[in-house]
Amino acid sequence: MTIEADVLLPGRAVEARAMALTAPISFWGGVNPRTAEIADARHPEYGQRINGRVLLIPATIGSSSAAAILLELVHAGLAPAAIVLHEPDAILLLGLIVAREMGHPTPLALRLDASHFAALHGQQLVISETGSIAAKTG
Amino acid sequence: MAMRIVAETARLMGADRLLPIESAHIDGALYHGDSGTLFAETLVAGGATVAVRATLNVGAIDLTGCSRNQLPPHEHAMATRMMHAYRQLGCEPTWTCAPYQAGHRPRLGSQVAWGESNAVAFCNSVLGARTNRYGDFLDIACAIAGRAPDYGLHRPENRYATVVFDVSDLDEAFLTSDVAWPVLGNLYGRVIGNAIGVITGLRMRPWEDLLKAFGATAASSGSVALFHVAGTTPEAPDEATALGHRPPRERIRVTPEMVRDAQRRLSTTEAADRIDAVAIGSPHLSLEEFDRLRARLRGRRLAVPLYACTGRHVLHILERDGHRAGLEASGVVIVADTCVVVTPILPEKPGAILMTNSGKFAHYAPANTGYSVLFASLADCIESAVAGKPVVGGPP
Numbered sequence: 001m002t003i004e005a006d007v008l009l010p011g012r013a014v015e016a017r018a019m020a021l022t023a024p025i026s027f028w029g030g031v032n033p034r035t036a037e038i039a040d041a042r043h044p045e046y047g048q049r050i051n052g053r054v055l056l057i058p059a060t061i062g063s064s065s066a067a068a069i070l071l072e073l074v075h076a077g078l079a080p081a082a083i084v085l086h087e088p089d090a091i092l093l094l095g096l097i098v099a100r101e102m103g104h105p106t107p108l109a110l111r112l113d114a115s116h117f118a119a120l121h122g123q124q125l126v127i128s129e130t131g132s133i134a135a136k137t138g
Numbered sequence: 139m140a141m142r143i144v145a146e147t148a149r150l151m152g153a154d155r156l157l158p159i160e161s162a163h164i165d166g167a168l169y170h171g172d173s174g175t176l177f178a179e180t181l182v183a184g185g186a187t188v189a190v191r192a193t194l195n196v197g198a199i200d201l202t203g204c205s206r207n208q209l210p211p212h213e214h215a216m217a218t219r220m221m222h223a224y225r226q227l228g229c230e231p232t233w234t235c236a237p238y239q240a241g242h243r244p245r246l247g248s249q250v251a252w253g254e255s256n257a258v259a260f261c262n263s264v265l266g267a268r269t270n271r272y273g274d275f276l277d278i279a280c281a282i283a284g285r286a287p288d289y290g291l292h293r294p295e296n297r298y299a300t301v302v303f304d305v306s307d308l309d310e311a312f313l314t315s316d317v318a319w320p321v322l323g324n325l326y327g328r329v330i331g332n333a334i335g336v337i338t339g340l341r342m343r344p345w346e347d348l349l350k351a352f353g354a355t356a357a358s359s360g361s362v363a364l365f366h367v368a369g370t371t372p373e374a375p376d377e378a379t380a381l382g383h384r385p386p387r388e389r390i391r392v393t394p395e396m397v398r399d400a401q402r403r404l405s406t407t408e409a410a411d412r413i414d415a416v417a418i419g420s421p422h423l424s425l426e427e428f429d430r431l432r433a434r435l436r437g438r439r440l441a442v443p444l445y446a447c448t449g450r451h452v453l454h455i456l457e458r459d460g461h462r463a464g465l466e467a468s469g470v471v472i473v474a475d476t477c478v479v480v481t482p483i484l485p486e487k488p489g490a491i492l493m494t495n496s497g498k499f500a501h502y503a504p505a506n507t508g509y510s511v512l513f514a515s516l517a518d519c520i521e522s523a524v525a526g527k528p529v530v531g532g533p534p
Contacts, residue, residue, distance in 0.1 A: 008150060009150070024331070024361075026358075028170070029479075029501075029502045029505050029506055030505065033170055033171050034171075039505040040504075040505050041406065041504050041505060042403075042406075042504075059331065059332070059361070060361060061327075061331075061358075061359070061360055061361045063254075063255050063358070063502075065165060065168065065170065065273065065274050066273060066274075067273040067274045067275055067276070068166070068168070068170040068171075068173075068174050068273075068274040068275070069170055071171075071173045071174065071177070071274075071275075072170050072171035072172075072173050072174070074173075075171065075172065075173035076171070088150055088151060090147050090150060090151050090270070090271075090273065090276065090287075091271055091272075091273035091276075092273070093147075093150060094143070094147065094273050094274065094275045094276045095273075095274075095275075097143055097146050097147065097150075097275075098143065098177055098275045099173075101139055101142065101143065101177075102173065102176065102177060102180065
């Protein structure tokens with residue numbers, strides 16, 4: 001089965017395991033930029049690492065410094081493999097726009113309805129540059 | 139580069155034009171890692187300067203020297219370079235998250251580009267100026283370009299409430315207490331998310347510092363950029379106007395149980411037999427809040443440090459009036475230009491407990507400082523700092 005997502009910001013095709021967040025997240029104060037761990041003790045995925053994952057984000061909350069944390073993750077080689085948002089979020093995605101301006105390779109950012117997230121969680125996903133998402137079987 | 143960033147964001151958000159802006163508030167000068175410093179220095183090297191008035195939010199270093207932080211040498215140097223780069227871009231060194239109490243108050247209906255979640259909420263809601271939530275990088279890019287993407291809250295048709303947040307079941311004594319507005323803000327942010335609500339059913343008119351506490355807490359538990367208070371905020375002379383004369387999508391009747399639950403959520407620990415520190419001032423304390431602190435403290439000596447975070451605009455007046463020395467003699471640590479949750483000022487201490495009256499500190503302190511949090515009123519915070527242990531429910 002293939003799901004077509006909208007490309008918000010271009011990036012390379014990837015294959016990586018999906019991690020669906022089950023609650024909204026604030027990157028600033030919610031993700032440690034030095035370890036890529038979810039650092040908000042009140043978040044259900046507290047302690048899990050987001051680097052190298054296809055990160056499915058139902059909603060973002062909180063601080064307007066999310067972009068700075070995401071840029072720092074890209075700069076440190078700790079970014080998610082791809083970012084999938086239920087709706088485009090200028091605050092978070094600015095981190096990728098600036099990372100690109102600064103000459104870093106940046107992860108693909110996609111838009112996909114959050115109703116798909118639970119089924120994709122934990123799957124090994126193959127994502128094309130055009131936003132086709134396929135789960136690898138076997 | 140600044141114009142490319144603004145244009146790319148406009149494309150991403152579906153804005154088909156850019157708007158001229160009158161001012162900006164820049165949250166981007168807080169150090170999170172070297173990449174942000176390098177970005178600012180790239181703008182400086184390209185000869186960029188801001189095209190409109192741009193105040194600065196907090197940095198990672200207290201440049202006034204009131205407080206010390208424990209950033210390692212490399213981070214300290216990079217954070218200082220970053221603050222310097224933003225000044226070279228022509229930004230004003232206000233270094234406060236309450237620029238609206240430091241003389242930067244855009245007029246009703248004006249188009250601006252503000253960053254920092256509490257400043258955005260205050261600017262839109264209390265001042266009635268029009269801004270989206272500008273994140274790091276986009277805030278300075280818009281200030282340099284003098285333009286912002288025309289979408290979202292810049293457009294009057296998107297500023298109406300769709301949810302009614304009815305507090306008429308709450309009693310007035312609670313609503314005029316200083317814990318009420320952070321607690322309501324926490325609840326509001328969680329139930330509203332990114333929608334716009336109008337608060338109704340008040341028999342009192344919340345003053346500016348209460349609205350400041352409400353907006354800051356709501357913007358940390360949700361992504362609140364604009365709220366209305368019927369009969370108080372400028373775009374809400376009454377409920378119907380705030381709703382754009384349309385029926386609300388949802389009507390939330392706030393119960394005392396919901397309030398008690400929200401208040402419990404602001405603390406991450408209970409039944410402590412000691413506290414290690416008290417922190418107040420998120421958003422930065424106003425002069426009136428310092429007056430309340432001094433009146434309650436009455437020159438007593440504190441058993442644990444009380445960190446009082448504020449901006450230079452207030453610090454200068456405290457110094458002029460001779461109050462800084464008295465506060466410091468009591469054991470108050472004044473923190474200017476920055477605050478205790480954005481940079482390591484609190485001593486590292488496993489299992490330490492922080493008491494605060496700030497809903498925003500309560501939200502961010504556990505992850506950013508490692509301290510567990512006890513949320514309490516200003517009066518209880520002060521009595522607890524004097525006693526060195528939690529004193530709850532003292533005289534209001």
